[in-house]
Amino acid sequence: MTYISNSFANGVAMQLFMTSRNASSNQGAVDKIIELVRASTRQTPSTTDIYAPFDGAQIDTRDGNESDDPHLSIDAFNDARIFTGGGNDSIGAYRRAVISSGSGNDYITTDDKGVVDSGSGDDYVYGNSYMTVNAGEGNDEVRTDGYSSVDAGDGDDVVVTLGYSRVDGGAGNDTLIAVDNTADHSDQAGHAVLNGGEGDDDIQIGRNSVANGGTGNDKITLVRGGSTVEFARGDGQDRVFAADDFALAISGYSKNDVSVTKQDGNIIISFAGSQDTITVNLPDEKAIQLSFNDGTEMTINGADESLKPTFNVKWTSPEWTYAEAYKEFEYSTTNADYTLYEERLEINARMMSALRVNLAQ
Known part of the structure; x- marks a missing residue:
């Protein structure tokens, strides 16, 4: 069973709850939430929540105008494709996620083999091994395990990674660390x-x-x-x-x-x-x-x-x-x-x- 809550009065902007991981039955509900997100603005109280606990979720809330986009909290499973606009977004996904979070100060966590573009803003990105991260402009913090590629972009960035990784700090006074915490x-x-x-x-x-x-x-x-x-x-x-x-x-x-x-x-x-x-x-x-x-x-x-x-x-x-x-x-x-x-x-x-x-x- 899937149901949607769209209650602005109680401070919860929108929520999507699912009891099945079946993509074909749940993607339609996600699409309905996306329509509501695109129609909302930051005037909406609190944060918009999208919970999509199935593999292969497609979540794209971009509307071409990032200046009034709401703040989003998104959780998804494996192979998710998540694209957001402005707002300070919190995004979590499992393996092989593709995430682009637009402008705003975003918080992103994902598993291995993820591809993340956190856009402008002061962002935090965490992923496991084999990550590809473009942090964009802003004072960002990026943390990955080994075999990762990180472009920290302009700003005073912190990047922590492990072996076989490549890091480009870009312009700014950066702290770049590629060594484990053991002897x-x-x-x-x-x-x-x-x-x-x-x-x-x-x-x-x-x-x-x-x-x-x-x-x-x-x-x-x-x-x-x-x-x-x-x-x-x-x-x-x-x-x-x-x-x-x-x-x-x-x-x-x-x-x-x-x-x-x-x-x-x-x-x-x-x-x-x-x-x-x-x-x-x-x-x-x-x-x-x-x-x-x-x-x-x-x-x-x-x-x-x-x-x-x-x-x-x-x-x-x-x-x-x-x-x-x-x-x-x-x-x-x-x-x-x-x-x-x-x-x-x-x-x-x-x-x-x-x-x-x-x-x-």
Whole structure:
């Protein structure tokens, strides 16, 4: 049995309840709700609820004018296709969902193999493995498991993912993390490619990964070895913290442009005729292998014995909510293990607090 509630007086805009997962019998009821949604505006009290507990639901509430769209709360099962307009929407779906949430500050959760376009606004997106996410403009937070592709778009974004993922931070001061929250050596902690783009970014990668800070003064943390940092002419003044040997791929400069100094336990790499610098925190028994576009290479050994063999890493998990952005730990370069250093809720507090308020409206 299927029934629809359309009661504006009691503060519940619209609700759709179903007792069967049969798509053919339930899609018609969904379509009726969509007609009501398109006819409503944000003047309608509370939030519009659409509950479609069957596989393959088709939910498209777009009407061509996002300025007065209502806020939506949508729940669907596998293989859903969900398209919304404006409003601060909360959308949940199972596997293989395709979700486009338009403008507004949206909250989206889905299972693996999902495709999400959260549009403009300060959005929160969570998905499992094999996700494809385009977060659009705004200060977004995106969390996925491994084998995912994330375009965070413009804004001060936070992206947390696992191994074999690719992340483009876009413009803005982004925090990009692709490493698991354990001290083991699994592949889930590596083989990721992170590009910070424009802005002062904070990037953390695991083993056998690639980090490119892009333009701006970036911080790059390498947890375990085998990784590569990419740096191009004009990228700014970057800092790299590493526990093990790593490669530094430099473009726009030649080997003859490079000057190396060691100061206060750090390696400072500078370039002739430029304000660009790379400051590296690396133990003395480790080394950086520099490579250039013309095929030449050079090796720089770690700093002197005075270098303290610890630095801080962010300990996080894709499953954590925005209320637990991440915790910061001290990483020991002597035994490659985590020890508790400082626990704190980190950046994004302002954005996520605003998101909670907007979703509650």
